Amino acid sequence: MNGIIGIRPVIKDYAWGNDAFIADLLGLEHDGPRAELWMGAHRQGSATLEGTGERLSDFLDVNGSFAGLENADSFPFLFKILAIAQTLSIQCHPDAEQARAGYEAESDKHGTVDRKDWNYQDSNPKAEMLYALTPVRAMCGFRRFEDIVELLKKAVPNLYSDHLAEFGTIKEVFDTIYRLDSDALAFGEAELLKNSEELAEPIRSLVKELGDRYFGDPGVFMPLMLNIVDLEPGQAIYLKPRVLHAYISGNGVELMNNSDNVLRAGLTRKHMDVDELEKVMYAESYDAKPMESVSDQGGTHFVCEGGFTLTVMASGRYTNTIGGPRILICTEGQAVLNGDYTLAKGQCCIVGSQVTSLDVDADGATVFMASANP
Secondary structure, X not given: OOOEEEEEOEEEOOOOEEOOHHHHHHOOOOOOXXXXXXXXXXXXXXXXXXXXXXXXXXXXXXXXXXXXXXXXXXXXXXXXEEEEOOOOOOEEOOOHHHHHHHHHHOHHHOOOOOHHHOOOOOOOOOOEEEEEOOOEXXXXXXXXXXXXXXXXXXXXXXXXXXXXXXXXXXXXXXXHHHOOOHHHHHXXXXXXXXXXXXXXXXXXXXXXXXXXXXXOOHHHHHHHHEEEEEEOOOOEEEEOOOOOEEEEEEEEEEEEOOOOXXXXXXXXXXXXXXXXXXXXXXXXXXXXXXXXXXXXXXXXXXXXXXXXXXXXXXOOEEEEOOOOOEEEEEEEOEEEEOOOEEEEOOOEEEEOOOOOOEEEEOOOOEEEEEEEOO
16 A cells, blocks of 8 residues: 555535536536535545445544544545535534534434434534635625615515514524514515515525525525625635535535534525524624635645645646645546556545655646645
């Protein structure tokens, strides 16, 4: 073993995925939605080893020293490709303390309730970043309270005066909308759709799209409450735990803590627990700006305070000395690692912690590398 092992990612075929981007990356037919590639050791979607088909999580449970870890549960990140054809569910994720407490509090469910109805899939926090491979649109974090009020008054004046005018915080407005009875919710959404032409783009088109698809879901109001962010290829956004968000369209590279904890806030038929959601979510305004990056001989690095770094190596030669386990994927061309390991388009590998210096010849290629922060 030379410290580099080829792995095969897991494909998640969620309905919001598109049928082309991941298929083209992997050389597959366009035969249905492919939403996510999971490249990691999370037990809900572990990659497998090339050649043997062994789950990476099982391999690391026995060979943790390869990654400098005790076992798969201590793997420091989860690496993904996203291919977004339609808006994902609105969601947020817990911080470290919330994840530990929430998972423990639900321990009695683990043997009796279907896993899809758990609020906490694991005890890990979940911060995340998304790097745009194509133009990406997302809703990220609450707008300023004053801006939310202005939009609500314009879009749903009757709903606002009847149910929302007395409140002075984002949390109070959010809570009221999410607890409207079905008649009041339908009245408000009908009013919203009727008045949508009064709204500026891109709010107008997003309200119409969500209203057509999810009428009766409180998430239809969220374009009025959440910032809409557009990323150009090469830009990235970081979302700390607890920030409410939803990806709307585009294709990107996603990197996060090794967690599948999701508290949902609408635009979905999956499990939603408003009480737990409101305990977790950050109910203040959040200015989600594109991230800054740092470039050196190892590539262009997007360093996240959540504990992980995405490194981009494109059309050049790089020497990278980031330690710990690393996962790489080639998205264009063909790269060579440490002189003798070839990584072609769509191929992934894990680099062990014993590899202290990684030479990447990405001449004519693009390689993304996930790692833990030093």
